[in-house]
Amino acid sequence: MSALTYRIFLKRIPYHVGSIAVFVFFIVLIACGACVGGYLFQATKILLFNAGFVVTKIHLTGNRKTSDIDILDLLELDGESLMINFDLDKARRAISRLPWIAFVSVQRFYPNQINIHVIEKDPMALWQHDGFVDIIDCKGDVIIPYISSILGSRKLPLFVGKGAGFEAKTFIKRISVFTDITEHAQAYIRIADRRWDILLDTGIRLKLQEGGEAISLSRLKAAGGILSRDVDVIDLRLPDRITVSLSKESLARRIALLKDFEVRRKRQKEGHI
Known part of the structure; x- marks a missing residue:
């Protein structure tokens, strides 16, 4: 050249x-x-760290009942966690075990952010069983023990007895059209895991036919006026009759009237009247 x-x-x-x-x-x-x-791994780590590929931002969405701290504690971040080393599957598994979590999505957004979106379980009812009261979802699975402050002003129906939680959704669906009953229901009581009683806020207890809950309430509605009477129990278990039991106060008054009637009758016979 x-x-x-x-x-x-x-x-x-x-x-x-x-x-x-x-x-x-x-x-x-x-x-x-x-x-x-x-020392290749250490050198790579230092290079990535200096380049800014470290988890420094966590974006959480969807959590209302689950606190940010409960989720963040499961991520095991130490301020030097590299984006490339962050285990997405491990994070998903850990978060999904939290009691309120129904679904969780975890994604990387380079250079330094992890996005976490959760969908929480929807509480359907309270379930009283074995001496405990739990909040349950639509499947009847326990979410957490009942704490009034968690639900705030939201009112959930109360189910009582063995098996009541697992049958709650089906039962509510069967009687949902009878709003005059459901609006005054204080508790739905499962009897021997076979049939239902409904305790109303008036103190009246409705005993429903096994497997014929809607039929029982239809008969009650057709009878008309029974709920306004001074009764304790309305028995709808038999398909061809409705039986009522008087309240203690009503029964006492009736007994007093009968006694008074007997006294007056005896006096009449003796010529006093």
Whole structure:
């Protein structure tokens, strides 16, 4: 190559190429040294850390009953956790075990953010059983023990007895059209895991036919006026009759009237009246 051709060749090469080449040379040299010395992972970690690929932001959405702290504690972040090392599946499994969580999505957003979206279980009812009261979902599965402050002003129906929680959704669906009953229901009581009683806020107890809850309430509605009477129990278990039991106060008054009637009758016979 002549001296003129060499000078022309040098002019065509950008002036900063040499610096870049030197930088690349040293990076390769460091990488080779790290491989030989067994420090490649540490060198890579330092490089990524300095480049900003560290988890520094967590964006949470969808959690109302579950606190941010409960979720963040499960992520095991230490301020130096690299994005590439963050285990998405492990985070999903850990968060999904929290009592209110029905669904969870965990995603990376480079360079430094983790997005977490959860869908929480919808509480359907309270279930009193074995001496405890629990909040349950639509499947009858226990979410957490009942704490009034968690629900706030929301009122949930109360189911009582063995098996009541698992049958709650089906039962409510069967009687949902009888709003004059459901609006005054204080508790739905499962009897021997076979049939239902309804305790009203007036103190009246309705005993429903096994497997014929809607039929029982239809008969009650057709009878008309029974709920306004001074009774304790309305027995609808038999398909061909309705039996009522008087309240204690009503029974006492009736007994008093009968006694008074007997006294008056006896006096009449004796000629006193």
